[in-house]
Amino acid sequence: MAGAEKQSGREQNGRDAGSIRQRLDNLGEQLAEAKSRHAPVPGPEPQGQGAALGQALRLGIELVAGVAVGGFIGWWLDRFLGTAPFLMVVFLGLGAAAGIMNVVRTAKRMQADAQSVKDLPSVLDDDDD
Amino acid sequence: MIDAAYAAEGAEHGGGAAGGLPNPMHQFEIKRLIPFELFGFDASFTNSALFMLIAATLITLFTVYAMHSRALVPSRLQSVAELSYQFIANMVRDNVGTDGMKYFPFVFTLFMFVLTLNMLGMVPYSFTVTSHIIVTFALAAFIFLGVTLIGFWKHGAKFLKFFVPEGVPIVMLPLLVVIEVISYLTRPLSLSVRLFANMMAGHTMLKVFGAFVVALGFLGGWAPLAFMVAFTGLEILVAFLQAYVFAILTCIYLNDALHMHHH
Numbered sequence: 001m002a003g004a005e006k007q008s009g010r011e012q013n014g015r016d017a018g019s020i021r022q023r024l025d026n027l028g029e030q031l032a033e034a035k036s037r038h039a040p041v042p043g044p045e046p047q048g049q050g051a052a053l054g055q056a057l058r059l060g061i062e063l064v065a066g067v068a069v070g071g072f073i074g075w076w077l078d079r080f081l082g083t084a085p086f087l088m089v090v091f092l093g094l095g096a097a098a099g100i101m102n103v104v105r106t107a108k109r110m111q112a113d114a115q116s117v118k119d120l121p122s123v124l125d126d127d128d129d
Numbered sequence: 130m131i132d133a134a135y136a137a138e139g140a141e142h143g144g145g146a147a148g149g150l151p152n153p154m155h156q157f158e159i160k161r162l163i164p165f166e167l168f169g170f171d172a173s174f175t176n177s178a179l180f181m182l183i184a185a186t187l188i189t190l191f192t193v194y195a196m197h198s199r200a201l202v203p204s205r206l207q208s209v210a211e212l213s214y215q216f217i218a219n220m221v222r223d224n225v226g227t228d229g230m231k232y233f234p235f236v237f238t239l240f241m242f243v244l245t246l247n248m249l250g251m252v253p254y255s256f257t258v259t260s261h262i263i264v265t266f267a268l269a270a271f272i273f274l275g276v277t278l279i280g281f282w283k284h285g286a287k288f289l290k291f292f293v294p295e296g297v298p299i300v301m302l303p304l305l306v307v308i309e310v311i312s313y314l315t316r317p318l319s320l321s322v323r324l325f326a327n328m329m330a331g332h333t334m335l336k337v338f339g340a341f342v343v344a345l346g347f348l349g350g351w352a353p354l355a356f357m358v359a360f361t362g363l364e365i366l367v368a369f370l371q372a373y374v375f376a377i378l379t380c381i382y383l384n385d386a387l388h389m390h391h392h
Binding site for chain 2: 054057064065066068070073094095097099102
């Protein structure tokens with residue numbers, strides 16, 4: 001009698017496990033469906049204008065910093081060597097060159113970052129474009 | 130004269146002479162809370178120092194309290210602490226490499242400090258420490274000096290090769306080396322100005338539009354108020370983003386010093 005009870009209990013367990021597994025599968029499907037519904041649409045510019053403005057400001061600061069540092073070095077050397085204003089003029093030019101170089105480097109890094117971000121969703125949603 | 134005008138305006142508590150609008154720069158004023166002089170230098174305990182102290186205390190309390198249970202299944206607070214750890218650990222690992230993890234405590238401290246200062250600045254009536262260029266410049270100069278010293282310590286005199294671009298004709302070399310050195314020297318300036326300018330511009334803008342709300346009154350004040358709500362959200366994003374940029378640039382500079390990769 002006890003054995004029969006055990007038997008039925010095991011059956012019960014088996015049936016339960018089966019139904020639980022089925023429910024889990026259903027839940028998984030529903031979850032995946034809900035996730036795909038709520039997934040953000042991968043756009044070309046995920047953060048929009050705020051991020052673009054930030055990047056523009058970054059590049060501007062980079063450019064101005066070059067000129068400012070170059071000018072300061074020139075001014076300081078002039079004061080030190082008594083050659084005003086020649087070195088300041090020269091170093092302003094060099095500073096502008098350094099600023100432009102920094103801008104190009106920063107822009108290259110931004111482009112590489114944007115490229116890697118753009119590549120990521122296309123791998124995830126597996127469409128070929 | 131400008132100073133005198135500022136002082137006068139500060140004295141009448143931000144009540145401006147300019148058309149009755151309050152002075153939007155009044156919020157950046159440094160106040161001496163405990164006057165104190167050290168060897169002839171003014172080393173008073175100011176509102177700026179107070180907020181730095183608050184930030185340091187908050188970070189310490191947060192990390193210590195959040196991790197005190199060390200549960201395998203983390204509580205919400207513990208997951209926030211773990212997430213911030215992972216966030217910076219991944220940043221250091223991705224940008225500097227595993228041998229850069231030695232410097233993780235520094236980058237983590239830096240990020241949390243700047244982030245907390247920026248976020249504290251978003252609390253009404255508080256003071257934004259990072260909106261003062263001297264603070265951000267001190268941080269950036271410390272990073273710059275530290276990174277340069279690490280570079281020389283790791284590579285010795287070979288670190289000077291960092292300033293010599295490859296594959297350049299020998300005639301152009303002196304010019305390019307000077308430009309490279311200037312470009313290297315702009316780092317602390319651009320690093321500090323970026324953080325300071327973003328924080329100051331945002332907070333000034335908030336104050337200006339806040340004044341518009343009051344000036345336009347109940348009938349017309351709704352438009353600037355709606356803008357302010359949206360702008361506050363943007364400012365919180367900027368506060369986070371600037372802390373992130375500050376930390377990631379520190380990582381990039383560290384990577385340059387450790388591996389001498391040319392950008």
